[in-house]
Amino acid sequence: MKAAVYTGKNKLEIKTIADPELKKNGAVIKITGCGLCGSDIVKLKQGNLLEGNVLGHEITGYIYKIAENNRFKVGDRVVAGHHVPCFNCVFCKNENYSMCRQFKETNIFPGGFSEYIYVSEKHLSNTVFKIPQNLSDVDASFTEPVACCLRAVKRADVKPDDVVLVVGLGSIGIIMGQLLKHFKAKAIGCDLLENRIKIAQELGFNAVYKYTNDQELSDFIKSDFQKEGADKIFLASGNAKSLSLAFSAIRDGGKIIVFASIPTDEAGFSNNEIYYRELNILGSYSPSPEDLKKSLDLLEKNIIKVDKLVSFYDLKDINSAIEDTVLNKIIKAFIKI
Ligand SMILES: [Zn+2]
Numbered sequence: 189m190k191a192a193v194y195t196g197k198n199k200l201e202i203k204t205i206a207d208p209e210l211k212k213n214g215a216v217i218k219i220t221g222c223g224l225c226g227s228d229i230v231k232l233k234q235g236n237l238l239e240g241n242v243l244g245h246e247i248t249g250y251i252y253k254i255a256e257n258n259r260f261k262v263g264d265r266v267v268a269g270h271h272v273p274c275f276n277c278v279f280c281k282n283e284n285y286s287m288c289r290q291f292k293e294t295n296i297f298p299g300g301f302s303e304y305i306y307v308s309e310k311h312l313s314n315t316v317f318k319i320p321q322n323l324s325d326v327d328a329s330f331t332e333p334v335a336c337c338l339r340a341v342k343r344a345d346v347k348p349d350d351v352v353l354v355v356g357l358g359s360i361g362i363i364m365g366q367l368l369k370h371f372k373a374k375a376i377g378c379d380l381l382e383n384r385i386k387i388a389q390e391l392g393f394n395a396v397y398k399y400t401n402d403q404e405l406s407d408f409i410k411s412d413f414q415k416e417g418a419d420k421i422f423l424a425s426g427n428a429k430s431l432s433l434a435f436s437a438i439r440d441g442g443k444i445i446v447f448a449s450i451p452t453d454e455a456g457f458s459n460n461e462i463y464y465r466e467l468n469i470l471g472s473y474s475p476s477p478e479d480l481k482k483s484l485d486l487l488e489k490n491i492i493k494v495d496k497l498v499s500f501y502d503l504k505d506i507n508s509a510i511e512d513t514v515l516n517k518i519i520k521a522f523i524k525i
């Protein structure tokens with residue numbers, strides 16, 4: 189089968205590799221498409237992957253081969269989460285599922301940027317879901333990113349009428365704002381790019397600002413929402429400057445949720461602001477099986493709309509998809525397979 193294979197830092201090549209085999213109690217899924225995630229691009233840039241690796245986890249497809257199973261049959265359209273927690277360890281018991289050792293060890297094989305993948309029985313019982321009839325494959329491929337956002341909203345304990353700033357209106361920021369609205373919070377967005385600002389406005393954010401400087405944005409929030417600052421701030425941009433904006437726009441005692449990877453040497457650490465202002469800073473990373481299920485439901489009910497975010501590419505053009513994403517020519521690439 190064809191797959192986009194990692195061959196070195198920032199390098200993917202389309203190669204023919206062996207089809208995944210059907211092993212006991214698992215299934216082979218024919219991939220119809222896979223979303224290109226910001227984390228795929230971070231991994232490519234860092235270049236720590238093993239050669240031969242295949243990236244891609246926001247998959248959608250249908251059951252192609254399956255061992256005896258009463259939940260799925262050949263032909264079922266499905267989405268699959270790539271990691272499965274054990275539900276038993278200290279991390280799982282504290283709902284830090286993505287820290288669970290089994291979570292980290294389980295994966296789909298080889299990866300979503302290929303024609304077929306193998307999923308284990310653990311996946312089938314926990315993180316593989318049938319796609320509802322009225323939901324397209326591309327919309328369903330957002331199950332994992334929406335679930336990541338859902339988890340972050342839960343971790344931040346977002347309450348009705350909270351004034352929440354989303355820094356960075358890429359696909360994650362746009363999804364986050366819609367979720368905040370769903371939870372009856374006031375969703376504020378900021379970005380540098382007009383096309384993203386426009387989409388956020390169309391999708392009903394309470395306010396969307398074009399970023400000029402930290403002070404101006406903080407003043408806008410204070411005057412437009414009659415607040416001391418944002419109650420919560422989600423950092424959905426990989427730009428290190430978003431940290432200083434967060435410290436400027438957050439109210440004393442507020443929560444900053446780190447939701448994007450920033451190179452450590454650029455991030456810095458504002459110890460005294462956290463201390464004297466009693467700020468809460470927390471990370472949110474990867475969703476639980478329950479979050480995946482709920483997010484598929486939110487997509488099916490059209491509560492989260494993703495159609496304005498997507499640009500389509502064939503597998504052979506995956507490097508253009510990556511380049512266009514990095515250059516902000518597009519918001520989110522869906523690789524058709
Ligand atoms: Zn992802």
Ligand SMILES: [Zn+2]
Nearest residue numbers: 274277280288
């Ligand atoms: Zn566990």
